[in-house]
Amino acid sequence: MNDRYGSDVLNTDWKMPPRGRAVEIQADLGLVVEEVTTDWCGEIVKVERDLGTVTLEDRRNVRRTFPLGPGFLLEGVPVILQAPTKAGPTRPTRTASGSVAVPGTKARVARASRIFVEGRHDAELVEKVWGDDLRIEGVVVEYLDGIDDLGEHLRDFRPGPGRRVGVLVDHLVPGSKESRIAQAVSKGPNGAHVLIVGHPYVDVWQAVKASSLGIREWPVIPRNIEWKRGVCQAFGWPHRTQADIALAWKRILSKVSTYSDLEPAFLGRVEELIDFVSAP
Numbered sequence: 001m002n003d004r005y006g007s008d009v010l011n012t013d014w015k016m017p018p019r020g021r022a023v024e025i026q027a028d029l030g031l032v033v034e035e036v037t038t039d040w041c042g043e044i045v046k047v048e049r050d051l052g053t054v055t056l057e058d059r060r061n062v063r064r065t066f067p068l069g070p071g072f073l074l075e076g077v078p079v080i081l082q083a084p085t086k087a088g089p090t091r092p093t094r095t096a097s098g099s100v101a102v103p104g105t106k107a108r109v110a111r112a113s114r115i116f117v118e119g120r121h122d123a124e125l126v127e128k129v130w131g132d133d134l135r136i137e138g139v140v141v142e143y144l145d146g147i148d149d150l151g152e153h154l155r156d157f158r159p160g161p162g163r164r165v166g167v168l169v170d171h172l173v174p175g176s177k178e179s180r181i182a183q184a185v186s187k188g189p190n191g192a193h194v195l196i197v198g199h200p201y202v203d204v205w206q207a208v209k210a211s212s213l214g215i216r217e218w219p220v221i222p223r224n225i226e227w228k229r230g231v232c233q234a235f236g237w238p239h240r241t242q243a244d245i246a247l248a249w250k251r252i253l254s255k256v257s258t259y260s261d262l263e264p265a266f267l268g269r270v271e272e273l274i275d276f277v278s279a280p
Helices: 120-137 150-157 177-187 227-235 242-253 264-278
Strands: 023-026 032-035 040-048 053-057 063-067 069-074 077-082 114-117 140-143 165-169 194-198
Touching: 040 063, 063 069, 114 120, 114 150, 114 264, 120 140, 120 242, 120 264, 150 165, 150 177, 165 177, 165 264, 177 194, 194 264, 227 242
Parallel strands: 023 077, 114 140, 114 165, 165 194
Antiparallel strands: 032 040, 032 069, 040 053, 053 063, 069 077
16 A cells, blocks of 8 residues: 555654765865865865864965864765874885885995085985985085085095095086086096086075975076075065074975975986995
């Protein structure tokens, strides 16, 4: 016999929302969710377990922070975001430079050979990406506070067989002061044991990809303005003192995690120097 009145509504979950009941999920980085009260849609880029917050980044690279918990949609389904479960420490399989990680390997005794870079920022960037490789190879990186006195530094160091020097130079382009210094060294008595390579950027800051900083491109700074201060000014960062410049570099360096955050023109030159000074 047909039930002319249909099923009993009290026998069903008549309070269920149209989209279904919310389910608990972990707020894993990379998930794209929507916050229902603001319609803010973005990728999960940060989770603060202690603060109980989640940060979403939209397609314009703008970020907003919301409390963890209910009030989110994942592909149209209501979800309750929870902080990811803490996992035990895992050993990385690759170093920041992309080399195969070798857990437990001790640093090699420093070679006589050296890599010279122009300044502190160059040295810190090389250390952050290639530090593990350099320790395994026993290569020490020193910074010179500029390239003008390179010839004098080389005379003091006395390069020779088994005592090579690799030099990384900023803005090594035809016709520049840096290129003239490099040519003079190459033709000098130490030239056979010294390799000078460079990148085309005004400063090593530009070796960091603009996309890693969340910008489309590095700003163009007029020649009459000191480049680093001009960059800080263009970004709206403090730039009056040397402490301001140092803080700006820390902000830039913090965006570098692996070799993929750096420009290929810089990556290749550093790898070339490491090969040169670590060769038998």
